Every structure is written in C-alpha cells, then in structure tokens.
Amino acid sequence: MAQRRMFSPQIVSSEEFLTMPVSSRELYFQLGMNADDDGFIQPKLTMKLTGATDDDLKVLLVKRFLLSFDGGVVVIKHWLIHNLIQKDRYRETRFIEQKNMLLIKDNRSYTEKGTLELKSGVKKVPFWRENRKKIMGESSLPYSFSYKIRNAFWGKLCPLCNVEMRDQEMSKKCIATIQHIIPLTKGGKHELDNIAVICHNCNLSLRDKPTEKLNNADVVREWTTIVNEPLTEVRLGKDRLREDRIGKVRLDKENTSLNFLKEIPPNILEELHNRFDCDKKAITSKAESLYLYCQSKGRIYKNYHALLLNALKKDFPERKEPIKSKKVVMVDGKPTIYE
Numbered sequence: 419m420a421q422r423r424m425f426s427p428q429i430v431s432s433e434e435f436l437t438m439p440v441s442s443r444e445l446y447f448q449l450g451m452n453a454d455d456d457g458f459i460q461p462k463l464t465m466k467l468t469g470a471t472d473d474d475l476k477v478l479l480v481k482r483f484l485l486s487f488d489g490g491v492v493v494i495k496h497w498l499i500h501n502l503i504q505k506d507r508y509r510e511t512r513f514i515e516q517k518n519m520l521l522i523k524d525n526r527s528y529t530e531k532g533t534l535e536l537k538s539g540v541k542k543v544p545f546w547r548e549n550r551k552k553i554m555g556e557s558s559l560p561y562s563f564s565y566k567i568r569n570a571f572w573g574k575l576c577p578l579c580n581v582e583m584r585d586q587e588m589s590k591k592c593i594a595t596i597q598h599i600i601p602l603t604k605g606g607k608h609e610l611d612n613i614a615v616i617c618h619n620c621n622l623s624l625r626d627k628p629t630e631k632l633n634n635a636d637v638v639r640e641w642t643t644i645v646n647e648p649l650t651e652v653r654l655g656k657d658r659l660r661e662d663r664i665g666k667v668r669l670d671k672e673n674t675s676l677n678f679l680k681e682i683p684p685n686i687l688e689e690l691h692n693r694f695d696c697d698k699k700a701i702t703s704k705a706e707s708l709y710l711y712c713q714s715k716g717r718i719y720k721n722y723h724a725l726l727l728n729a730l731k732k733d734f735p736e737r738k739e740p741i742k743s744k745k746v747v748m749v750d751g752k753p754t755i756y757e
C-alpha cells in the first residue's frame with residue numbers, strides 16, 4: 419500500500435465540505451488516511467478508534483462524500499481527485515466486487531454504475547414509479563396526508579443534515595419531503611410508522627436506501643395533532659370531491675379571502691342556513707371562531723366557504739326539509755335578501 423495520502427482543496431475546501439460538522443470532517447480525513455489504494459475502507463474500526471459516531475458517517479454518506487455498499491464497505495467518492503498513486507506502489511483493493519460496481523466520471527470521481535446509465539437516457543422506468551400508485555392506494559393514510567405532514571415540518575430541521583426545511587417556493591433543495599424508512603421498492607408501506615420527513619437534498623442522496631427511524635416519532639405526533647384538530651382543512655383530493663358532490667363549492671374571489679369568514683355574503687349565509695338545522699347566529703359565530711383560529715395560527719386555506727361548510731357539517735345536522743327560502747336579488751351588484 420502506498421504510504422502517502424493527499425486531499426484536494428477542490429474537495430476539502432468546498433462549501434459543501436466545510437458546512438458539515440467538524441466531527442464528520444474529521445472522520446473523512448481519518449478514513450482518507452486509512453483507506454486502501456482504491457479508496458475503499460470498512461469504516462467501523464477507524465470510527466471506534468477516533469470516537470466518531472454513526473451520525474458522523476451518515477452525514478458523509480448523505481452528502482455523498484462517501485458511497486456505501488452492502489456489508490458496511492464504503493469508498494471515498496473523490497479518491498482519484500485526491501490521490502495519484504504511483505504504479506509501482508499501487509496495490510489493488512480487495513473489494514473487487516464493489517469496485518466493479520463503480521464508474522469513473524470525467525471529473526475523476528466515482529459514481530455507482532446504475533446512476534450514469536439512467537442519466538444517459540437509457541429508458542428504464544424505475545420500479546418505484548410503477549408501483550407507487552398501487553402502494554399509495556393501499557395505504558390507510560388519506561389522500562392529503564403527504565401534503566399536510568410536509569406542511570407541518572416547514573421550519574423544522576432535517577434530521578440528517580440539520581437544514582431548515584421549507585416549502586416549495588422558498589428553496590428546492592430544502593423542501594420537506596417524505597422519506598420511507600423501508601423504501602417502497604423494498605417492500606416498505608406508505609404507512610405512518612414507516613415515514614420520516616427529511617429535506618429534498620438528503621432524500622435524493624439516499625435514493626432507496628433504508629434508514630433508521632429518524633424523526634418518525636415526530637411524524638406520528640404531528641399527524642395525531644392534525645387528525646385531532648377540531649377543524650378539517652379542505653381536501654381538494656378526488657375522494658373528497660366525490661363525497662361532496664352535493665355541497666361542492668366553487669373557488670372564486672370571495673371565498674379565497676379570509677374576510678369571507680368575517681362577512682359571509684348574505685346569499686351564502688342564506689344557503690347555509692337553509693342546509694343546516696341551526697340559526698344564522700350559530701353560523702356567523704362559527705365563522706367568527708374559524709376566523710380567529712386562522713388568524714392566530716397563521717393558517718391559510720384555499721377555500722373558506724368549504725372550510726366553514728365542513729365545520730358546520732360536524733356541528734349541525736342537515737335539515738330534512740329545506741326551509742322556505744327567501745328571495746335573493748342582486749341590487750347594485752350585491753346580493754340582497756328580501757324578507
């Protein structure tokens with residue numbers, strides 16, 4: 419084995435490298451010192467000797483400074499950028515099988531064979547995409563689960579890289595995404611106990627590698643809170659629309675504004691009063707409490723009419739026979755009721 423090891427500043431002075439925790443960076447250097455002449459190493463011993471933790475290793479894997487293989491072998495991805503080992507000193511790795519799974523990219527970094535083939539346009543629909551629909555369909559979780567749970571993690575830290583997770587508009591890299599602890603491709607289910615929420619970047623890096631539970635406990639807790647909330651957010655999923663045909667509510671300018679709840683347009687108030695067995699005051703006070711709820715929690719809904727409708731459904735029975743409706747006439751472009 420060659421006796422010298424080098425580290426290219428192109429890698430170890432990069433922002434991506436420097437923003438990792440010190441302990442992960444230290445582990446990287448230690449592994450670099452102890453790897454064989456092809457950059458392969460079984461990291462456990464080095465970790466034990468240097469006091470590095472599984473988390474330190476995980477960060478390196480997630481950030482793809484290391485690539486992993488079954489059996490706990492890893493390779494330093496940028497090995498060939500760091501080191502140029504003289505031929506007479508070079509001794510090939512004993513992890514030949516793993517080495518054969520790698521390609522050397524133009525920039526001299528290692529990558530897994532499958533990824534380049536996919537990128538080069540060889541058409542191969544991944545298994546997970548074909549089966550995703552089926553697996554989601556069999557899940558006990560509702561259609562709106564993914565959206566709501568990701569939403570609940572905005573502003574929280576990714577359990578792998580500690581970046582603050584955001585929504586789509588903020589930054590693509592740190593969008594909160596669903597991670598299946600046992601991947602769907604490996605028989606994992608789209609069920610609560612198999613789900614963690616991590617950032618987009620980490621999700622991409624993990625591909626379909628199984629992980630530990632990560633923040634699954636938080637996911638369970640958040641979801642329990644969501645389903646126990648007294649209010650149901652409007653579901654625009656297909657299932658909901660089908661159920662709600664009768665009470666289908668159109669999205670228009672009026673009901674997409676929170677003000678809708680403060681001043682329910684008289685024609686809609688009339689309609690609701692007609693449908694639910696309660697007096698108008700009960701409807702306006704329900705709307706008022708929803709208004710206060712949305713304001714205090716900073717909640718934004720797509721359709722406040724539907725929000726109110728769903729809340730009323732929970733609180734009041736529907737009338738068996740509609741009351742005699744009063745006439746609503748447009749006066750100066752405003753709906754007005756004639757008693």
Ligand SMILES: [Zn+2]
Binds near residue numbers: 576580581617620621
């Ligand atoms: Zn992350």
